[in-house]
Amino acid sequence: MTNSESITDSVLDIEKIRKDFPILQTKVYGKPLIYLDNAATTQKPQAVLDALHNYYTQYNSNVHRGVHFLSQQATEAYEVARRKVAGYINARHEHEIIFTKGTTSSINLVAASFGKKFLKAGDEVLISAMEHHSNIVPWQLICEEKGAILKVIPINERGELKMERFDELLTDKVKIVAVTYVSNSLGTVNPVHEIIQKAHAVNIPVLIDGAQAIQHIPIDIQELDADFLTFSGHKLYGPTGVGILYGKEKWLNEMPPYEGGGDMIKNVTFAKTTYNELPFKFEAGTPNISGGIALGAAIDYIQHIGIPAIQQAEEEVVAYAYDRLAALPSLRFIGDAKHRSGAISFLVGDIHPFDLGEILDKQSIAVRTGHHCTQPVMDFFHIPGTVRASFAFYNTKAEVDALMDGIEKAKRMLE
Numbered sequence: 490m491t492n493s494e495s496i497t498d499s500v501l502d503i504e505k506i507r508k509d510f511p512i513l514q515t516k517v518y519g520k521p522l523i524y525l526d527n528a529a530t531t532q533k534p535q536a537v538l539d540a541l542h543n544y545y546t547q548y549n550s551n552v553h554r555g556v557h558f559l560s561q562q563a564t565e566a567y568e569v570a571r572r573k574v575a576g577y578i579n580a581r582h583e584h585e586i587i588f589t590k591g592t593t594s595s596i597n598l599v600a601a602s603f604g605k606k607f608l609k610a611g612d613e614v615l616i617s618a619m620e621h622h623s624n625i626v627p628w629q630l631i632c633e634e635k636g637a638i639l640k641v642i643p644i645n646e647r648g649e650l651k652m653e654r655f656d657e658l659l660t661d662k663v664k665i666v667a668v669t670y671v672s673n674s675l676g677t678v679n680p681v682h683e684i685i686q687k688a689h690a691v692n693i694p695v696l697i698d699g700a701q702a703i704q705h706i707p708i709d710i711q712e713l714d715a716d717f718l719t720f721s722g723h724k725l726y727g728p729t730g731v732g733i734l735y736g737k738e739k740w741l742n743e744m745p746p747y748e749g750g751g752d753m754i755k756n757v758t759f760a761k762t763t764y765n766e767l768p769f770k771f772e773a774g775t776p777n778i779s780g781g782i783a784l785g786a787a788i789d790y791i792q793h794i795g796i797p798a799i800q801q802a803e804e805e806v807v808a809y810a811y812d813r814l815a816a817l818p819s820l821r822f823i824g825d826a827k828h829r830s831g832a833i834s835f836l837v838g839d840i841h842p843f844d845l846g847e848i849l850d851k852q853s854i855a856v857r858t859g860h861h862c863t864q865p866v867m868d869f870f871h872i873p874g875t876v877r878a879s880f881a882f883y884n885t886k887a888e889v890d891a892l893m894d895g896i897e898k899a900k901r902m903l904e
C-alpha cells in the first residue's frame with residue numbers, strides 16, 4: 490500500500506477531472522506525465538481548447554470595428570468573456586477589467602501609467618522582498634525615470650513578510666504599495682487584507698499581484714478592496730498571451746493611456762487625439778481575441794467545479810506533499826510560512842537543484858528548478874535556486890508518492 494492510499498482522497502473526483510485535461514493522459518519518456526509545475530503554467534481543459542478551436546474555425550474576425558456578422562459574433566464573445574472575468578472576481582464594473590498580455594504587462598501598465606501621473610522625485614514605491622521580477626523591474630524603470638525611490642518590505646527566515654517593518658515603511662512618501670498575494674517561489678500567502686487596510690488608512694493605493702492566487706484562493710475584489718489586481722490567463726487554466734488588469738474605475742479614469750493605437754481612441758486628428766472610455770482606453774490594437782474568449786471558458790470550467798472545492802482539494806494535496814517532504818531528513822524547505830498555497834520549494838542535502846530536477850524529469854516528473862524569477866529571494870537565502878513542486882487540483886497524492894520515490898532515487902544516485 491502506498492502512503493496515499495491510507496489517506497482519504499479529495500473532495501473532488503480527481504480521476505474524472507483529470508480526463509478533462511488531454512495532456513494529463515500523455516506520456517513523457519514512455520511514462521505517465523506527472524506535472525508539478527503548475528505555478529509556471531497550468532494545463533488546459535478540453536473546454537478551453539474547444540473555445541480556441543471554435544473561434545478560429547467558426548467566427549475568426551476582428552473585434553469592435555466591424556458591422557459584419559462574424560465581427561459582431563467575435564465582439565460579443567470577447568465582451569462576454571470580460572463579463573465572466575468581472576463576475577469571477579466580483580468587480581463592480583465590467584469596464585474595470587482590462588485585457589492585457591498577462592501579469593507582466595498588467596504591472597508594466599500600472600507602473601508606467603500611474604507612475605507617469607502620480608510619481609515625482611523623492612516619492613516612494615513600496616514592494617516586498619519576495620516579489621516576482623515582474624513586480625520589481627517595472628517599478629525600478631519608472632522610479633529611475635521619475636527620481637522616485639523603491640522601498641522593500643523585508644522577509645524573515647520562514648519567508649514571511651516582516652509586517653512590523655511594513656508599518657514603519659508606510660510613510661506619507663509612499664505613493665503606491667505593490668505586493669504579491671502568494672509568493673511563486675516560497676508559497677507564502679501574504680496578509681493582503683491587512684496590507685490594504687493599513688495602506689488605505691493613510692490613503693495609499695495598493696496593487697496586488699494575483700498571479701499565484703487567482704487559481705487557488707477565492708477573490709472578491711470589492712471585499713478585498715485592492716486598487717489594482719493583476720493576473721495571467723495561463724495560470725488560471727486559460728491560454729498564454731492573455732491576462733487581466735483589474736483597476737478601480739477612479740484610478741483608471743485618472744491614469745493616462747499606456748499604449749497608443751487603434752481601439753483606444755475616440756477621435757484622432759494631427760492636432761489632438763481624444764481617448765476612448767474604459768476599458769478600451771487601455772486596450773490599444775487588436776487584442777488576443779481567442780485568448781480572451783478561451784479565458785472566459787477557463788473561468789466557466791473553474792466555476793463549474795467551484796473555487797472553494799478547488800482550494801480544499803489543493804490544500805489536501807499540498808499538506809500531504811509537505812508532510813511527506815518534511816519526513817526526509819536531508820530536506821530543507823525554502824520558505825516555511827504558516828500560511829501557504831500552491832508551491833513548495835526545497836533543497837535536498839547538497840544536491841544541486843538542477844541535478845535533482847533532471848533526475849526527476851527522466852522519471853517523467855516535471856518540477857521547476859532555479860530562481861523562479863525571484864533572484865532577491867535566492868540572495869536572501871544564499872542559494873542558487875530551489876526545486877519547486879507546485880500543485881493544481883488535478884494533482885493526486887499518488888503523484889506526490891512518485892515525487893518522493895523520484896527524490897529517493899536521486900539521493901541514491903547523487904549522495
Ligand SMILES: Cc1ncc(COP(=O)(O)O)c(C=O)c1O
Binds near residue numbers: 624
Ligand atoms: C507572482 C507572479 N507574478 C508575476 C508573474 C508573471 O506572470 P506572466 O509571466 O504570466 O506575466 C508570475 C509568473 O510566474 C508570478 O508567479
